[in-house]
Amino acid sequence: MKAENRIGYQTVEYKNKPLIAAYACAVGPREGQGPLGDQFDLVAQSPEFGQESYEKAEAALLREACHICLSKAGKGEKSIQAMLGGDLLNQIMASSLAARELKIPFLGLYGACSTMAESLLVGGMLCDGGYASPLLCTAGSHYATAERQYRYPLEYACQRTPAAQWTVTGAGAVMLSLDENSEKKPRVRLVRGCMGRVVDMGIADANNMGAAMAPAAAATLCAYFDDTKDDPRSFDRIITGDLGMVGSELLLEWSEKLGHPLPEEKMMDCGLTIFHPSQDSHAGGSGCGCAASVLCAHILPKIERGEWKKVLFMATGALLSPTTSQQGETIPGIAHAVVIEGVQE
Amino acid sequence: MKAENRIGYQTVEYKNKPLIAAYACAVGPREGQGPLGDQFDLVAQSPEFGQESYEKAEAALLREACHICLSKAGKGEKSIQAMLGGDLLNQIMASSLAARELKIPFLGLYGACSTMAESLLVGGMLCDGGYASPLLCTAGSHYATAERQYRYPLEYACQRTPAAQWTVTGAGAVMLSLDENSEKKPRVRLVRGCMGRVVDMGIADANNMGAAMAPAAAATLCAYFDDTKDDPRSFDRIITGDLGMVGSELLLEWSEKLGHPLPEEKMMDCGLTIFHPSQDSHAGGSGCGCAASVLCAHILPKIERGEWKKVLFMATGALLSPTTSQQGETIPGIAHAVVIEGVQE
16 A cells, blocks of 8 residues: 555645635744744734743743744634644753643654644644644744754854854644635645655764755755656745855755756745845744745735735754764754645635 | 543543554664664674764664564555654654655654653554554654763763663654454554653653663552552553663652552663663663664563563653753753553453
């Protein structure tokens, strides 16, 4: 018996096209001052978000994104059959703490900055397959916790390299549902997903994650196009999570090299969208919360309004840990993707 | 449209009953000296397993478990449509490094010591729903990396408290498949799964994880029995991952309190099975690798031989991180479960 919803080596088809029933995001003040400032559901007044530690602030932002999403959908926690999610903290503590308060059956994921796409990819299969509906797909990150954990605490005031990216303080939550009774039109639906493989081209510089992730991004895109014979030009946007300035350039190079040149005018990177160049974020935003909050603040609304009809959303992750970096390991990368369509019904 | 494979609030039904097509495990020398010593597929001669760091040894053990599993099934990496897994290392590095070498589409999970059950639970849905078949469900852990990361490096020679558990050095890999053409009988199949919720009863002692996890274990078991009306006595074994001595006692108390008294004679804990009391492992074994290796070395063979017909396999996770512990957080627990049946066909 073959896996009937599998197309080719890495792609899955969501036959029931799960509905994106609601979505919400919550971000920090710096993100609120960026170009998408007025599109976020919640902008915290401070990075502490009223909590006694940055870790707790990260958990609180994620919880708030979920609460706003639930309230937009008019649903209580008890009616949600699963919550999927992860973050950059060791042992994905922000997600675990948020799930503790929400009391929804919880599946913890880790894909570094690819987590929002992994969450949608896996959540899509669980919803489409009739195992959980509605369910929540989530991810988040926090600048201060990520700097402390992966590089140096902010208090050290270290200088950043030009290729460094700025971890977004933010979280996103997307509700998937099989429900057909929604009156909202046009509908936004998940139609396909592509599972990434771990790709490592030997980059070891933890301050240049765009370069480490670009080959994985190219591999997933090319696998998707090979599996489906879909035309890159049929997309209104091919969106990456946080390749930033360096990685976005490299993605074009790698994809061309792999035989799938990408339409440059259709490309967009969440990390290059969330901050103004004047905000001094160097090569761009990053973190699980970058793709998650740009998806919920900017991408999904555009599809809902009919401005974009077909979008490939791919988030990339640098699977590094400070321990393995210190042990001289290079940085494995991964990228997961989902295809989202606006359907006028 | 309702989620048709959902029973009650937390339970899912695998309608196609994915086949456990193959399984394998690899452990460290201490585990090899335990009561299950001759049942493991591979026992490393040293905890370093020929690698230059314990982290790399952990990744190598996981990779070997996968290789042995693939070779038992007579399949190459290229024919495997997904690998799911995680471990206790920050950023689940052991799994990422193993996935880098195997080159199989990879979905990273984190459920602390519940990861093997989470992996089977999610893998079961992906296989059953026709999104990936065959696929690999994996998990692993290493004593030396876990001690360093969660408590103290071994070199400090710290004294252990009586309630402390011993993280198992080991990994397991289970191949799920929809394939009906296997000639092997009797077949072992996954029939149901139960997604856990995060439960926190206020335990803050990182040296007493059994106590922190027991309420989550009781919550998942009771949810399963409520959802399905299944009789606890219909199971040949109700198996927990690593509650150990303290947690196993507490599980009986909590379950009785929640209205579902458990049949004591049917209960088994992997953490209490893997070491001899004389091995000085205090309250028992723990870690993702504990449930994973006992499952593959002991539980699945017994079902395959027809000694057990119906088993509930539930692994529990203590969702703590050293950072949140230092910040005074209590330990959230989670437990995921799957029901495995031996089918004489």
